[in-house]
Amino acid sequence: MTDPAIDAPHIDAEALRERALTTLTTARTRTTLLTSCVEDPDLTAQHSPLMSPLVWDLAHIGNQEELWLLRAVAGRDAMRPEIDGLYDAFEHPRSERPSLPLLPPAEARAYAAEVRGRVMDLLESADFHGTRLTQAGFAFGMIAQHEQQHDETMLITHQLRKGPQALTAPDPEPVPLFTGPAEVLVPGGPFTMGTSTEPWALDNERPAHRREVASFHIDTTPVTNGAYQAFIEDGGYDNERWWTAEGWAHVRKHSLYAPLFWRRDGKQWLRRRFGVTEVVPPDEPVVHVCWYEADAYARWAGRRLPTEAEWEKAARHDPATGRSTRYPWGDADPAPEHANLGQRHLRPAPAGSYPAGESPLGVRQLIGDVWEWTASDFLPYPGFQAFPYKEYSEVFFGPEYKVLRGGSFAVDQVACRGTFRNWDYPIRRQIFSGFRTARSAGDV
Incomplete structure (x- = not known):
């Protein structure tokens, strides 16, 4: 479906680049806080069967960013194709995710950081015309929204978590x-x-x-x-x-x-x-x-x-x-x-x-x-x-x-x-x- 705003011929590429950079950075700052304020056992534990372990959310964020920005937009090969199924939200219900061979916290952080580094390089030369996915930076906005939605999900997990206060x-x-x-x-x-x-x-x-x-x-x-x-x-x-x-x-x-x-x-x-x-x-x-x-x-x-x-x-x-x-x-x-x-x-x-x-x-x-x-x-x-x-x-x-x-x-x-x-x-x-x-x- 064609969207008239996205098809507008006069797109301010630098303004879009700055908006994408700001929203992606804001999301990652929040993700980092939500996953660094507790020790690794709290990251890998499931605090409620309604929610994923925090470490799953962290790697899922990186995997979706890789899937849509590095693969779909940039056409690059998968960095770690063997983990795609682990972080497909439709393949495994939340209650089963703790039993999966998930990336441990340090590896999940490293993977998400490597993806983000490559995305920052991509953003510097991104074309905001072209396909429906790239017009007006839609894919970057979609991924920023996705990460912020998981930041809210992770905050819900923090609310369900037993134990002393970790966030202020x-x-x-x-x-x-x-x-x-x-x-x-x-x-x-x-x-x-x-x-x-x-x-x-x-x-x-x-x-x-x-x-x-x-x-x-x-x-x-x-x-x-x-x-x-x-x-x-x-x-x-x-x-x-x-x-x-x-x-x-x-x-x-x-x-x-x-x-x-x-x-x-x-x-x-x-x-x-x-x-x-x-x-x-x-x-x-x-x-x-x-x-x-x-x-x-x-x-x-x-x-x-x-x-x-x-x-x-x-x-x-x-x-x-x-x-x-x-x-x-x-x-x-x-x-x-x-x-x-x-x-x-x-x-x-x-x-x-x-x-x-x-x-x-x-x-x-x-x-x-x-x-x-x-x-x-x-x-x-x-x-x-x-x-x-x-x-x-x-x-x-x-x-x-x-x-x-x-x-x-x-x-x-x-x-x-x-x-x-x-x-x-x-x-x-x-x-x-x-x-x-x-x-x-x-x-x-």
Whole structure:
């Protein structure tokens, strides 16, 4: 599929080269921190059957970079063809990966570093025209996004890891308790969903298309821990009426009673966060809830989860111009005042933070802090075409997966924008997932 932005004749090669260099370097700096802050036994151990050993992620990052940049783009021979199968995410489920003959930590680091060195040489003379893969530096952007996605995955593994604290980061700036309106009205009408002009957008974000959305109200901020505690205290986990049949069966089977990592201590709730036990802060967005929990809370509150189209309209539609912007605040890349991204903090910021990042309608924290569950299944857009491989998106389309939007504190800006789509099973709680609720305009 031809993309008009990528086919633009006037490509600033030096600007693209600098962007690719910056995003690749930023990703590798984070990868290095996540894999150097613990000893080798923690790198090779599997801290949860839901996650790979950290050392697998490290070598997988290098292998994908070699596969797409050195082989597919540069046409070079495989450096270590014997390891391709070990690091093919579709060949071995995560639960089996510890039993594979994986590269040990020192060898995995050396392999990833050698690949990166060759990629840096390639980048110096890269042609940003030519094939669809190379136009506008797409392949470099795809690999930077891939590494940052695994950096988020590795941070999830760190959260699941038992033992003392290994990662630290400053907390977000404190803000006054948010006293603005609880919800915002998003007027009905058409808007442009998806993109055909974002050079590094992935296949499931494409193509741009018109979508009609009826008027609805959406929460100004994500649902907070304090609000979610009210659901718990009201017996939300014990009342079948709030749950779908599948959700209720899941709650009963696994004895769920609160978000993952929470436990009650007398009259207060505590949580474990990256090796530290702390009192649950009431004004932070709730995190580590599955889709079933988010949906049940919304029903209890007399509301519902927003659809994916509603979420994107709230995040991108500017009613003054009728345009869909790249981000809620406009087209500019995220800056620290806009959103909590990039693992610079290891927790969500308090609800109501980042007024500079709000949408034209006044909705806050749509980007960063927590991935937000939507009501929608993960499905292709009209005119979707898989690129550059079906296994990125196409094999996941269907009702088994629910869409999450907006990114979290753990994701970098290169892998987060107003059109970016994430997806997971509705039972997943180890991810940095929260939500906000909505209601149709005619509902009371």
